[in-house]
Structures are given as C-alpha cells and as structure tokens.
Amino acid sequence: MPAISLLVLFALSTLGCASSRVESADFQGDPQAVVSSEYACPNGEGASVFETRPWERGVVVVYEVRCDDSEHLSGHSVFRQVRDGWKLIDRKASNISTEEFSTTGTLVDYYFSGIDDFSVSFVDQLQEFIPHSLRRERIRPKHYYGVYGRILSPEVAAVEATFNTGETLRDEGNGGMFALTSFRAAEICEFRVLGANDQVLQHENSLIQLIGAERQSSCSR
Numbered sequence: 001m002p003a004i005s006l007l008v009l010f011a012l013s014t015l016g017c018a019s020s021r022v023e024s025a026d027f028q029g030d031p032q033a034v035v036s037s038e039y040a041c042p043n044g045e046g047a048s049v050f051e052t053r054p055w056e057r058g059v060v061v062v063y064e065v066r067c068d069d070s071e072h073l074s075g076h077s078v079f080r081q082v083r084d085g086w087k088l089i090d091r092k093a094s095n096i097s098t099e100e101f102s103t104t105g106t107l108v109d110y111y112f113s114g115i116d117d118f119s120v121s122f123v124d125q126l127q128e129f130i131p132h133s134l135r136r137e138r139i140r141p142k143h144y145y146g147v148y149g150r151i152l153s154p155e156v157a158a159v160e161a162t163f164n165t166g167e168t169l170r171d172e173g174n175g176g177m178f179a180l181t182s183f184r185a186a187e188i189c190e191f192r193v194l195g196a197n198d199q200v201l202q203h204e205n206s207l208i209q210l211i212g213a214e215r216q217s218s219c220s221r
Contacts, residue, residue: 159180
C-alpha cells in the first residue's frame with residue numbers, strides 16, 4: 001500500500017478517536033446570568049450593564065460594572081457551546097481607572113483579546129490528503145481574535161471590524177457595549193467607528209496581532 005494511503009488511514013483513525021471525546025460543560029443555563037452573578041456589586045448597589053453577543057462558536061458577554069469610585073470594571077467572557085451547556089474559554093476584566101484598559105479617544109474605548117493555538121498537529125498536516133467529505137472540524141486550528149469595548153459618545157451608531165480571515169463584523173452597541181469576535185482570526189485589518197448613515201468617525205488599519213502569532217501581517221495592503 002502506498003505510504004500516503006497509510007498516512008491517510010492513520011489520520012482518519014486518529015480523527016475517529018478524537019471525535020468520540022465529548023467536552024463537558026463548565027456551566028449550564030444562561031451565560032449572561034453566570035457573568036452577572038460573578039461581577040454583581042454587593043447588596044445590589046452601583047450600576048452595571050451586561051450584554052450578550054453571538055459568535056461562531058457560542059456567545060460573548062460584555063459588561064461594565066461600577067460599584068464605587070475605586071471599582072469601575074469593563075470586560076468580557078467568551079463561552080463556547082458544547083453538548084450539555086457552555087465552556088468558558090477566555091475572559092478579561094480591567095479597571096477603567098488604571099492603564100490596563102486602553103482608552104483610545106472620546107468616541108469608544110476598546111481592547112483586544114484572543115486565544116492563540118497555531119500549533120499544527122501531524123494529523124492537521126495531512127488534511128490536504130483527506131477527502132473533503134471525510135474531514136472533521138476538529139482538525140482546524142482552535143483560535144479566535146476579538147475587539148471589545150464601550151461606546152462613549154452618542155454620535156456612535158455602530159462599530160465594524162474586518163479581520164485577516166476576510167470576515168467583517170458589525171455591532172450597533174446596544175447597552176453601550178460592543179464585542180466583535182472572529183473564529184480562526186489572528187489580526188484586525190480595519191476597525192471603523194460609524195455615525196449616522198454609516199459616516200466614518202474613526203478608522204484604523206492593521207491593529208495589533210494576536211499575541212504569540214509570530215508571522216507577517218496577513219492583511220492586504
């Protein structure tokens with residue numbers, strides 16, 4: 001039997017074993033309720049906003065919590081949907097009063113976050129030899145990249161981001177928050193803050209790449 005056929009058979013058997021392993025959930029129920037209970041102010045005091053946004057593998061909960069003058073948090077939690085509930089795969093919370101949160105102007109505050117898993121396994125390298133009908137989603141790299149933040153000005157009607165995957169996402173900022181999360185992305189090529197009638201109020205090119213992605217920018221120039 002040709003060597004490549006043996007490799008394909010090995011890859012298919014490995015994929016079959018991998019697909020039989022089902023991830024268990026970290027949480028059942030509503031992810032927004034999980035996050036709001038974790039960051040709720042004591043005795044229900046203060047002000048808070050919790051918003052949920054969809055992404056390709058689940059939901060993102062973005063929030064802003066102000067309990068007192070010394071604690072003013074903004075952040076997000078990324079959940080991936082599994083068979084019996086949700087897995088929390090990433091989260092970030094920053095105190096807005098410190099430099100941890102990137103204040104970028106009078107229109108919006110935003111920051112970047114993602115998961116970098118670009119290690120390609122032996123089975124992944126064989127993908128091109130596996131018939132398309134037999135390929136499994138598990139052999140794709142598991143990573144994402146996103147931009148998250150707050151809308152500061154009533155002039156802002158929406159924010160948009162174009163990722164290095166070619167995907168463009170838009171968030172109209174319900175609740176004064178936004179979350180744009182792209183599966184398999186590692187770079188934001190364009191970020192736009194839009195006003196009425198999609199007037200461009202702020203435009204930035206080729207923003208920070210995903211930490212750990214040691215390669216040239218894949219955004220077209």
